[in-house]
Amino acid sequence: MLYLPIKRKDFGADFSWGVAVSAYQIEGGWNADGKGPSIWDAFVRRPGKIDRRETGDVACDFYNRYLEDIRLLRELRIPAFRFSISWPRIFPEGRGRTNPAGVAFYHQVIDACLAEGIEPWITLYHWDLPLALEEGYGGWTNRKIVEDFIAYVSFCASEYGGKVKYWMILNEPLAFTAAGYLLGVHAPGRRGLKNFFPAVHHAALAQAEGVRVLKSLSPKAVVGTTFSTSPTFSYRAGHPKDEAAARRYDAVLNRLFVEPLLGRGYPTDAFPELSQISERYAQPGDEKRLEARPDFIGIQNYSREVIKHHALVPWIRGRPIPPKRRGAPYQAMGWEVFPESLYLALRQFSQYDPTLPLVVTENGFAAEKERTEDPGRIAYLKAALRQVYRAQQEGIRVKGYFIWTFLDNFEWAEGYRPQFGIVYVDRATLSRHPKQSALWYRDFLGGEAEL
Secondary structure (H helix, E strand, O other): OOOOOOOHHHHOOOOEEEEEOOHHHHOOOOOHHHOOOEHHHHHOOOOOOOHHHOOOOOOOOHHHHHHHHHHHHHHOOOOEEEEEOOHHHHOOOOOOOOOHHHHHHHHHHHHHHHHOOOEEEEEEEOOOOEHHHHHHHOHHHOOHHHHHHHHHHHHHHHHHOOOOOEEEEEEOHHHHHHHHHOEOOOOOOOEOHHHHHHHHHHHHHHHHHHHHHHHHHOOOOEEEEEEEEOOEEEOOOOOHHHHHHHHHHHHHHHHOOHHHHOOOOOOOOOOHHHHHHHHHHOOOOHHHHOOOOOOEEEEEEOOOEEEEEOOOOOOOOEEEOOHHHHOOOEOOOOOEOOOHHHHHHHHHHHOOOOOOOEEEEEOOOOEOOOOOOOHHHHHHHHHHHHHHHHHHHOOOOEEEEEEEOOEOOOOHHHOOOOEOOOEEEOOOOOOEEEOHHHHHHHHHHOOOOOO
C-alpha cells in the first residue's frame, strides 16, 4: 500500500497534541504531607491482587520529581499534559476538610506546566477513590457518592478554574465499575451485578453532574469526559448467536455511559437486562439528571474485541476470543494490535452528534523488558495516527490526540511489567530516559518527521 506522507500540520492548527498520565500510576507519595489513603492504596496490599505484589507507593515519584518531568515535556516539544488530581490528596476523608499541602501541590504542577508553555488537561477522577468513602458507605455503590463528588468537583473548579481550561470528569467509567465492582480484579475488589449496577448508575449521575458543575463554575472551561472503547466483532460473521453476543458486549463496552450522558438512556435495545439499572437504582428525575452536554467526548482506544457466544457465561452469554487463539498479533497486555480499531471507535462515537468534537485522550502500545529501543511502539503510533487522519478526512471532528503514556508506570493489577511509556523509568533509580518513540514524537511535533 502506498502511503502519502502526513505531517503534524495536516491535522489542523487547532488540534491538541499531548501525553496522558494518572495520579496513582505516577505520583507516589501515597501518604505524604497529609494525603489520605485511596482504594488503590488498600487494594495493592491484598495478597494475590497485583502482579509481583507491586504497589504505587512510590510509582514514578512524580510527587517529588514533577519539575524534572515537566521540563522533559518541554524538551520533547509536547504541547499538552493530561494528568489527574488525586481526590484523597485534596480531601483525605473524601469530604469535609481539605489538605492544604495537596491543594498546593496541584497549583505547583499547573503553574510549572504554564511556565513551560504546556497546556494542562485535568482529569478529576482516575480511579483513586478516597478509601474513607468506600469503607464508610460503599463508594460508588452508594448514592451518597454523587453529592460528595459534586463537592469535590466544585472545589477543584473554584480552586484551579482560573488557570485550567481543559477538564475531564471521569476516566473510563466502564473500566472502573466493571473491573472494580463486577469482576473484582481492580480496587475495591467487589464482585457481582449487585455492586456493578448501582456503581454504574451513580457514576453515570456523577459524570453528568460533574459536567454541569464545572461549566457553571468555570464558564470558559472546555469540559469533557473520557470513555474506554473497544469496537466489537462477532467471532463467526453472520452467526446469529455470535452477532447477538457482540451486540451485548458493544452495549456494555461502548454505549453504557455515553448514551445516558447524551440523553438516550441506557442501551437496553441491544441488552434488555440493562433495564435493571434504572428499575432498581434510579430515583424520580434521574433520567434527566443523567443527561448533560459536554464540550467534547474523550475516546480511549487500544484494540477491538472479537466475541463468541457462550451459553455458560452468566448474564452476557458470550466471551472475547483472545488474539493469541485467533493467530492475531498482540502486545504486552494481551490486546490485539489492530490500529484500525481507533478509526472504528471514532466513527461509532461521531454518529451520536457529528457537531460534538472528539479527542483521543488515550491510545498507546504496551511492551515489556524494554529500555529505549521501541520500534514496535513507533510503528503502532504511526499507524494509529493514520487512522485519526482517516477519520478527519471523512469529516469526523477529531480535535486532539494524547499518547498513553508519558512514563513507564504502575499499570494497575499488572504492576510495572507492561510498559506503555515513551520515557523509560529505571525502577532501581527512577531515572528517566526518553525512548526512540519520544524522540520520534518530538520530531513529528516539530514538523521534522512524518507518518
